[in-house]
Amino acid sequence: MGRETVVEVDGLRIDYGSFVAVHGLSFTVRAGEVFGLLGTNGAGKTSTMDVLEGYRRPSAGSVRVFGVDPAQQREKIAPRVGIMLQEAGFFDDLTVVESIRAWRRFTADAMPIDEVIDLVDLGKVGNTRVGKLSGGERRRLDLALAVLGRPELLFLDEPTTGLDPQARRRTWRVLENMVAGGMAILLTTHYMEEAQYLADRVAIMDRGRIVRHGSVGEVIGADHGSTVTFVSEAPVPVEVAGVSEDGRHYALSSTDPQADLHRLLDWAHRAGARISELEVRRNSLEDVFLRVADEADLAVTAKEH
Numbered sequence: 001m002g003r004e005t006v007v008e009v010d011g012l013r014i015d016y017g018s019f020v021a022v023h024g025l026s027f028t029v030r031a032g033e034v035f036g037l038l039g040t041n042g043a044g045k046t047s048t049m050d051v052l053e054g055y056r057r058p059s060a061g062s063v064r065v066f067g068v069d070p071a072q073q074r075e076k077i078a079p080r081v082g083i084m085l086q087e088a089g090f091f092d093d094l095t096v097v098e099s100i101r102a103w104r105r106f107t108a109d110a111m112p113i114d115e116v117i118d119l120v121d122l123g124k125v126g127n128t129r130v131g132k133l134s135g136g137e138r139r140r141l142d143l144a145l146a147v148l149g150r151p152e153l154l155f156l157d158e159p160t161t162g163l164d165p166q167a168r169r170r171t172w173r174v175l176e177n178m179v180a181g182g183m184a185i186l187l188t189t190h191y192m193e194e195a196q197y198l199a200d201r202v203a204i205m206d207r208g209r210i211v212r213h214g215s216v217g218e219v220i221g222a223d224h225g226s227t228v229t230f231v232s233e234a235p236v237p238v239e240v241a242g243v244s245e246d247g248r249h250y251a252l253s254s255t256d257p258q259a260d261l262h263r264l265l266d267w268a269h270r271a272g273a274r275i276s277e278l279e280v281r282r283n284s285l286e287d288v289f290l291r292v293a294d295e296a297d298l299a300v301t302a303k304e305h
């Protein structure tokens with residue numbers, strides 16, 4: 001409550017000729033939070049980021065970053081904003097320290113080199129040439145350059161694409177430390193685990209529109225919070241556990257697992273049936289995302305018929 005709004009998007013529409021890529025998008029990002037902009041391929045995330053970064057003007061609606069129009073007053077907000085570019089034009093022959101030193105010349109009030117290297121966890125490779133870095137180290141160097149000017153807001157477009165799980169987790173920890181220091185992050189990612197780990201709030205987009213929006217807990221909770229799975233050799237009545245795909249394995253979406261489990265165990269007891277491999281799992285953001293993508297496919301199929 002009461003935290004400053006750093007990004008305000010209200011009714012944003014983005015057209016490419018006669019194609020409407022983003023329809024009436026609205027959301028806010030507050031100081032010190034991570035906001036995840038998620039969505040299927042072509043949903044409009046990059047187009048939205050382009051507008052917020054001031055590279056593209058909205059076709060309709062309004063966008064404010066620190067209270068100003070980013071396309072018209074880019075120089076005013078630039079010192080407060082960091083953008084992580086994909087491979088930010090390094091020379092492969094420079095070392096990590098030399099690259100940061102070169103970049104510092106273009107950055108007002110830049111962090112000391114040691115501080116930024118520490119922040120992005122590149123201490124061990126300070127004297128390594130950029131061309132020899134691993135993919136994860138290289139992405140953390142991109143990150144170092146984006147945060148060199150101590151931005152209050154960081155735009156991250158798929159920061160860990162192509163990294164192995166260990167390198168990805170290392171980047172998450174680096175980002176977590178930055179957020180603990182008060183930075184706000186607007187993140188796009190295709191990794192739902194990443195969004196669930198890092199984001200406070202998310203918006204899931206599909207074909208230019210937001211279809212789910214809220215805190216990670218709200219978005220997951222609103223979508224059948226849990227899944228109950230089990231195996232039963234005896235056929236379970238549909239009203240107890242829905243339909244099994246293979247006649248043995250059951251997966252029941254549940255907003256009230258206690259009541260659903262009670263009904264299931266009560267039936268098993270009375271029928272003398274054996275339930276095995278019983279598991280109750282809280283749904284993840286990935287489950288919600290897949291459901292959204294399925295709904296979108298269904299809507300397209302329905303329209304085609």
Ligand SMILES: Nc1ncnc2c1ncn2[C@@H]1O[C@H](COP(=O)(O)OP(=O)(O)OP(=O)(O)O)[C@@H](O)[C@H]1O
Nearest residue numbers: 016017019021039040041042043044045046047048
């Ligand atoms: N310059 C352009 N001209 C015409 N159409 C474009 C242009 N840029 C993007 N589009 C279209 O607009 C839609 C949204 O694209 P955008 O890149 O914003 O989606 P995205 O959510 O970032 O997708 P992805 O997850 O695949 O990166 C897509 O249908 C894309 O083909």
